[in-house]
Amino acid sequence: MRQRFQLPEGVIYLDGNSLGAMPRAVPARMHRAIEQEWATGLIRSWNDADWYPAPQRVGARIARLVGAEDNEVIVADSTSVNLFKLLVAALRMRPGRSLMLGERGNFPTDAYVAQGVAEITGTQFRAVEPDEVLAALNEDVAVLALTHVNYKSGQAYDMAAVTRRAHEVGALVIWDLAHTAGAMPCALNDCEVDFAVGCGYKYLNGGPGAPSFAFVARRHQEGLRQPLTGWHGHARPFAFTHGYEPAPGIDRMLVGTAPQLGLIALEAALTAFDGVDLQALRAKSVALTGLFIALVDQELGAHGFGLATPRDPALRGSQVSLTHPEGYAIVQALIARGVIGDFRAPDILRFGFAALYLGHCDVWNAVAALKSVMAEGDWRKPEFMARKAVT
Incomplete structure (x- = not known):
């Protein structure tokens, strides 16, 4: 599959866990998006070039890489923003529980976001050593938020075992797949995972700052109340009503207008996984x-x-x-x-x-x-x- 990537001569690139290499399919697709769809098609391209359903379409491609169904993954916002949305939504689904549990040594933004959510919601965020996670799970925990593969050490959790133990005490689980998606198989549904977030520009090769993705298990979608209720998460965005009505299914994870150029680059990049x-x-x-x-x-x-x-x-x-x-x-x-x-x-x-x-x-x-x-x-x-x- 190396021929599907544009790599400089004389370089051994061992930093795809931070920024993936550029797939050869990306430049031509971006050129068409800029020169034809934007420059010539103008606003008509939301319909004519199928820009509007891109978050769902690209999400379906990623779903196949993480063991989810097409309508359980959507591309939107950044990893940090998606984590914020899911942490708040998970807390709302566990009223009466006051604790978010995480790990020491996790990527700092995950802890920062959890600390911010705790401040806003009046709950508590507690981080423990990775080998203490299972013992720390109890009936006070509303949500467990972990990164599947640690960004520093590369150590991976047993997703199925950890998720199972969290469910035994009634907690929901959010997995950060930033260093998993595109690098190794992931079986979200087989492990009965509740929620996940992931990065588009590491092993998925979507380019610097590529949009993130969010996974919500189908069983949770209709009860999900995420806090950033923007117009693209509305059931009828172009009705322009003043009252918020959440879209059905995974679409309610959307907030504002999708970053189309980033989505287009990510979608083209994901073709590198075709047939893999x-x-x-x-x-x-x-x-x-x-x-x-x-x-x-x-x-x-x-x-x-x-x-x-x-x-x-x-x-x-x-x-x-x-x-x-x-x-x-x-x-x-x-x-x-x-x-x-x-x-x-x-x-x-x-x-x-x-x-x-x-x-x-x-x-x-x-x-x-x-x-x-x-x-x-x-x-x-x-x-x-x-x-x-x-x-």
Whole structure:
């Protein structure tokens, strides 16, 4: 599937867990959207180019990657905004319960949003260590909000087991799939998940700032009362009535006008998954990450690296995170050699393995480059030590 992506010569791209590579289908589709549909079609393109139903149409494509039905996923807003909507909606569905439960070490925006929701709703947000989540679940918990694959360590939860335990105490579950969707199979309905959010620009390759998606299990849709009641979530948006009437089904998750150019890019990008067996994708991901860990053990033992990612493939996503006190400078020196990963404070060197466009030779060459950086001391150069705005 590598031929479906436009990758620069001489670059080994190991940062698809932060911003996915661009699929070759995107530029031509964007050109048509800009030059024909916007420039020529103008406002007629909402109907003539099928812009209006794009959130549902693109959501259906994503649904097939996360184990959901077409009418259970919709594309809208950002991950943070969708998480806010679902947290409030889940709290409303569990009156009398006062606690939102999360994990320490989660991506900060998830905690920030939960803290904001707690302030607005008068509830409490509590974060515990990942290995304490199951024990912390009790009848006070209204909603459990977790990220399936941790953004720093790459460690993955057992979605089915955690969801089952939450349901046993009567809690609802929201999974953040930012580092799952497009990287590995996900079985939302088989695991009886209540809600999920996910990112469009990591392993789904939708481009910088691509819109997010939200999943609401069909059994919850008619009782869902999300707090941002905008006109596109109305049952009859173009009736322009003053009273809010929620749209049926998943459409009530919409708020305002969809960002069409972002949706169009994401829709084109998702064609890179056409015909892909997600089990084969996962098998290759496990092989790539396993090879990387083995080569780090073999080649870099003298250079002070630690491993933050589980060795057990069942417990990791599609990334490997190393630790080193000089992690930032090492990553910058590696990027200068054409191997692109990223850094997360305080000491994480993060490498994502998008199995659609990476091969085993890429892994070998990446570790060889990292070994050279360490052996030659490149990371000590001042230009690599200076921190940039985006790490």
